Amino acid sequence: MTITITAFERSPDGGKGLARDTRVRWALEETDLPYEVRFVSFGAMKEPAHRRLHPFGQIPTYEEGDLALFETGAIVFHIAERHAGLLPDNADARARAVMWMFAALNTVEPPILDLQTAKFMEGDKPWAAERLPLVKDRIRHRLRELSVRLGDADWLDGAFSAGDLMMVSVLLRTRSSGILDEFPDLAAYVARGEARPAYKRAFAAQLAINASTPPAG
Amino acid sequence: MTITITAFERSPDGGKGLARDTRVRWALEETDLPYEVRFVSFGAMKEPAHRRLHPFGQIPTYEEGDLALFETGAIVFHIAERHAGLLPDNADARARAVMWMFAALNTVEPPILDLQTAKFMEGDKPWAAERLPLVKDRIRHRLRELSVRLGDADWLDGAFSAGDLMMVSVLLRTRSSGILDEFPDLAAYVARGEARPAYKRAFAAQLAINASTPPAG
The missing domain is CATH 1.20.1050.10 (Glutathione S-transferase Yfyf (Class Pi); Chain A, domain 2)
Incomplete structure (x- = not known):
């Protein structure tokens, strides 16, 4: 099943990796999962369509089949629980x-x-x-x-x-x-x-998007 | 295995149930688990013995056999994952x-x-x-x-x-x-x-301790 996350269309940090999608990208890279990213503007984040995914109007969100999650902790835990690399066996x-x-x-x-x-x-x-x-x-x-x-x-x-x-x-x-x-x-x-290496890939992926656009704030 | 949690010797709220041990008590009551409580003074919370259980010098902590946990979210999740009543099957x-x-x-x-x-x-x-x-x-x-x-x-x-x-x-x-x-x-x-009913039992249990002592703050 395709995993789709959301991220800022333009991150306020201009690509320093501090936006919360980087945490999710990192978890996906540690577990070698392919994913797609849908970019959301500051305006669209507050619209009903996005709020159906994230009631607090933020990023990231996570979609996989019928499951939609928000809250980075929950997304990372969901990934960690199902794929090796982020939680010990004991x-x-x-x-x-x-x-x-x-x-x-x-x-x-x-x-x-x-x-x-x-x-x-x-x-x-x-x-x-x-x-x-x-x-x-x-x-x-x-x-x-x-x-x-x-x-x-x-x-x-x-x-x-x-x-x-x-x-x-x-x-x-x-x-x-x-x-x-x-x-x-x-x-x-x-x-x-x-x-x-997984962090580096996650960081590079968000930088590729955010370095090309001027920071919004 | 006996479950032991820690709680304030005197809760700053004087028994309103806002101290975080109430959350853990509630989870234990929802899952019908017996537990013991060790009370900790504000001074003792900051001492090395308690900090070995909780590096940030707070309550509650949770001990069960060799496992020691702090952080309410983690404790409630640990209880919820192992006992019916707090997480859906789906x-x-x-x-x-x-x-x-x-x-x-x-x-x-x-x-x-x-x-x-x-x-x-x-x-x-x-x-x-x-x-x-x-x-x-x-x-x-x-x-x-x-x-x-x-x-x-x-x-x-x-x-x-x-x-x-x-x-x-x-x-x-x-x-x-x-x-x-x-x-x-x-x-x-x-x-x-x-x-x-589980909340009421948890609330009553913390009130029984805290109502008898004057609030510390």
């Missing part, structure tokens, strides 16, 4: 890989999203300059805890898994602020993710 | 239930957490009063989209699932601000969740 290790997916999305990413909100939605507010350090410190707090847990391991729980795929993807969003590089071990962890 | 419907778990935690909850941060961590800042309406509007934006998708259905995708358990739990956090009641269909959806 039941306990598998539960921990899923745990790291949720930790990436529900514990580590929220303060990072808060920084994006602070910059892009409240950047013109009178409190922007004074509030930004507080927001950044909340990210540092979480990254410090993550760094302690990672220790000198290559991946969060033994072999690379969907948990690392999601954590690396989330951490990549802290690079432009300089915060990632304050944690050399986490920066090296992210670099290990980026060095994977 | 593979596509199951993938959608997981999708709603991630949507609750990664799309709906972040702006709600932002309101808690605004109130409790930035409530004394000079921008607090002016910023609060922006934060609340971002919650309303998401709840409006969720309300459209729910329509006049009882649950998000047919029968009650772990996706509803998580979404109801997240939405409960918007009640005290008055925002939930601005969406009567979502308020009714939450009430349907609260009316489930």
